[in-house]
C-alpha cells in the first residue's frame with residue numbers, strides 16, 4: 550500500500566475550490582457513511598475517521614442535512630468544536646428533507662434548512678451549501694438562485710453550489726454567475742463529465758467536487774459475487790434504484806459487470822505501480838484530472854481514510870494507464886452508462 554511517507558516530499562496537494570476562492574485538499578472526505586445507509590458506523594468510529602483524515606492532510610469534508618437525519622453534520626460540528634485550529638472547509642447540502650419536490654426549493658425552506666445545518670455544524674456561516682440533487686426544473690428556476698443570493702447577503706452561507714445527477718444539470722448551473730461549485734459523479738466507471746462538464750467548469754472557474762470516486766467501493770476490487778451488504782446499506786436496498794437514483798449505487802454499473810471491470814482495473818494498477826492499491830489509483834486518477842477541485846471518497850474506518858488521503862501524494866499516472874482506463878470504459882461500460890448520466 551502507498552503510504553503518505555512513501556510519496557514525494559510535497560505533502561497533500563491543495564486546489565482552489567472554484568468560486569469560493571478557498572484552498573482545499575485535493576482528496577477530501579465524503580461523510581454519508583458517518584450518517585447512515587452504509588451499515589452501522591458508531592459515533593466513535595465516525596470521529597476517528599474525521600481525525601485520521603485531518604491528520605493525513607484532508608481539509609475538505611462533504612456532508613448533507615439528510616445523512617442520518619443530521620447525524621453526519623452533528624459529528625462534524627462536534628469534531629470541529631474540538632479542533633478549532635484545523636482549517637477545514639465543510640460543504641453541506643440541503644433539499645432532501647421534504648421529498649425533493651420543486652415547490653419546496655424556496656427561500657422560506659432554505660432559511661429553515663440552513664438554520665438547522667448551522668446548529669448541527671455549530672457555525673454562524675456555512676462555508677458552502679449545495680442543492681442536493683433537486684429535480685431538473687429547479688436548476689432552470691431564477692428565483693432559486695435569487696433565494697440563494699439572499700442567504701449569502703444575510704451572512705448565513707458564504708457560498709452555494711449544486712450537486713447534480715446529469716451533465717445537462719451541471720451545465721445549466723455552471724452558466725449561473727453565483728454558482729461556486731458543482732458536485733458530480735466522476736470515476737473510472739463514469740467518464741461522461743469529461744466530455745463537456747469539466748471544460749465548461751474550467752472556463753467558468755466553477756469548482757468540481759468529484760463524488761462516488763470508488764463507485765461505492767467497486768473500484769477497490771475487494772468485492773466478489775459472494776460479498777453481502779448489510780440490510781441498511783444502500784448497496785443492498787438500492788441496487789434497483791427503488792429508493793433513489795440508481796446512479797448513486799455502484800455508480801449505476803450493474804454488479805456483475807462491475808466485478809469484471811474492477812478486476813481489469815486492478816490489473817491496470819498492478820502494471821502501473823505495484824505500491825498503489827486499486828483504491829488509491831482510482832482516487833489519484835480522478836484527482837489528476839484538470840479542473841477537479843476535490844475528490845471525496847467515503848470511508849468507514851481509519852485505515853480507509855488514511856489510505857485514501859495518501860492518494861493525494863501519488864505522482865502523475867502514466868499516459869498508458871489513462872488510455873487503459875478509457876479503453877476499459879469504452880469496452881465494458883460506455884453503452885450502459887454514457888447515454889444515461
Ligand SMILES: NC(=O)c1ccc[n+]([C@@H]2O[C@H](COP(=O)([O-])OP(=O)(O)OC[C@H]3O[C@@H](n4cnc5c(N)ncnc54)[C@H](OP(=O)(O)O)[C@@H]3O)[C@@H](O)[C@H]2O)c1
Nearest residue numbers: 579580581712760761762763764765766769846847853856
Ligand atoms: N447526491 C449526492 O450529493 C451524493 C450522493 C452520493 C455520495 N455523495 C457524497 O460523496 C461521498 C463519496 O461517495 P460514496 O461514499 O457514495 O462512494 P465511494 O466514495 O465511491 O465509496 C465508498 C466506499 O468505498 C469503500 N472504501 C473507501 N475507501 C476504501 C479503501 N481505502 N479501501 C477499501 N475500501 C474502501 C468503502 O466500502 P465498504 O463500506 O464496503 O468498506 C466505502 O464505504 C459520500 O460519502 C457523500 O459525501 C453525495
